[in-house]
Amino acid sequence: MTTEPAWRKSSRCGTSTCIEVAKVDGHYLIRDSKNPDVAPLQFNEAEWTAFCAGITAGEFRF
Structure with missing residues (x-):
């Protein structure tokens, strides 16, 4: 990656246990907000x- 990700999470996220999304160099990245180093x-x-x-x-309904 050449650009630092600008992580975003849903406005519905009321805790620190959310999924975050970023777009960098034409790719979409997803991470778990409670494990940002993974x-x-x-x-x-x-x-x-x-x-x-x-x-x-x-x-994807459960």
């Missing part, structure tokens, strides 16, 4: 788009 998961544009479509479609 390497984030990394997704390219197509993977991120498919993930977001799955969320919208309700594929």
Whole structure:
């Protein structure tokens, strides 16, 4: 990575146990806010788009 990530979390997050997202050099990064030193998961544009479509479609309900 050439740029420092600007981590964002949901405005609905009321605790320190949230997922954070950043976009750096065309890749989307996801990390657990309570473990910021662990390497984030990394997704390219197509993977991120498919993930977001799955969320919208309700594929990740538990």
